[in-house]
Amino acid sequence: MNTFRYGPRVVTFDCYGTLVRWHESVNFTLREIFAEKHGSGGVNSFIKTFHHARHALTEGDFKRYTEILAGALRCALASQSLIGTSDDVEKLLNAVQTCPPFPETKSSLEELRENYKIVIISNSDIFLITENIAAIGVIFDHVIVSEKCAAYKPSPVIFKYMLQTIGAVPADVLHVGASVTTDIAPATALGIRSVLVARDCQSVGLNFHQSIVPDLSFIPKILRSEML
Numbered sequence: 001m002n003t004f005r006y007g008p009r010v011v012t013f014d015c016y017g018t019l020v021r022w023h024e025s026v027n028f029t030l031r032e033i034f035a036e037k038h039g040s041g042g043v044n045s046f047i048k049t050f051h052h053a054r055h056a057l058t059e060g061d062f063k064r065y066t067e068i069l070a071g072a073l074r075c076a077l078a079s080q081s082l083i084g085t086s087d088d089v090e091k092l093l094n095a096v097q098t099c100p101p102f103p104e105t106k107s108s109l110e111e112l113r114e115n116y117k118i119v120i121i122s123n124s125d126i127f128l129i130t131e132n133i134a135a136i137g138v139i140f141d142h143v144i145v146s147e148k149c150a151a152y153k154p155s156p157v158i159f160k161y162m163l164q165t166i167g168a169v170p171a172d173v174l175h176v177g178a179s180v181t182t183d184i185a186p187a188t189a190l191g192i193r194s195v196l197v198a199r200d201c202q203s204v205g206l207n208f209h210q211s212i213v214p215d216l217s218f219i220p221k222i223l224r225s226e227m228l
Contacts, residue, residue, distance in 0.1 A: 008193065010141075010168055011112055011219065014153075014177035015122040018197055019109075019216075020099035020132050029095035030076075037082050050076035058123065058152035065125045065146060066093060097131040102199075108216040109138040112223075117141040121162050121175070123152045123182070142166050154186040163190075176219055195219060 016022035027047055034043045054072035057063065063071070070089045077084045112118055121144040122129055129145055144162045151157035163169065170191035177183025178197045187194045195211040195218075211222055 008116070008172055008174040008223075010117045010119060010166060010173045011223075012119040012121050012144075012162065012173055012175045012192075013109075014175075014179065014183050015120050015124065015129060015132060016096075016099065017178040018176060018183075019105050019120070019136060020101050022096070022099050025095045025099040026092070029092055030073075033073075033077075033084075033088050033091060034080070037077070038080060042080060046076050046080055049079045058146075062146075062150040062152075065123060065128060069093060069096065093128065096128050098135070099132060101136045102216065104215050104217045106137050108219055109136070111220045113138065115223075117166070119162065119166060120144060121153070121158060122146070153182040156186055156190055159186060159190050159192065174219075174223070176216070195222060 013019055030047050030050055031043055034046050050072050053075035054068060057068045057071050069092055073089060073092055074084050077088075109118055118138070118140050119142040120129070120133070120140050124145045125147045126143075126145055129143065133140065133143065142162075142165060144158065144165060146152045146158060149158050149161035151161070153159075159175075163173070173192045175183060175187040175192050175194040176197060177187070177194065178199070180196060184194045184196050195213055197214075197216060198212050199214055211218075213219065213222070
């Protein structure tokens, strides 16, 4: 039961990079794949090309995220005159599925569940994200993935789909994410209050409407600041 008079009743979260260590896991695996084929030279360019292609592919005709990742990997390998295999794709998908949660993820979510519904909104497929959720070890009220609405963040379509699915209006929701481009900007444009998780930030703003925090443990603190 929400004990706050003016605050949200639902807290939504990006998953990859916000709840789990997506970049560390994926980039480590990309380095492994590249090293097996080519050695260490040019690996940073290879990884940069992968992420650029991944973002570009989400802007085209809708494809499941497993296909997006496979396509981005093929593009990055081709940029180095290399050819990918099905084993390379499987290794990458496994890296996504087994991303470990950040240390404070479970405890922060459990604290929030005492007063709020918690929801994931992720550029992903159910096939990929199911294992991530199991590793987090917390029950979510809803899991919204791109596969369900044929749209990727930062498209407003997936945020509107989330609102419709959970039966909420923007004022009911606080959105938490680690990307300004794919999370904070589109959520804010729809009138959804948001918090940016910037894990390398040195200063912490606890203003409820424009917050930047270094990790998820600050989310309950922000919401407690609204308590009467």
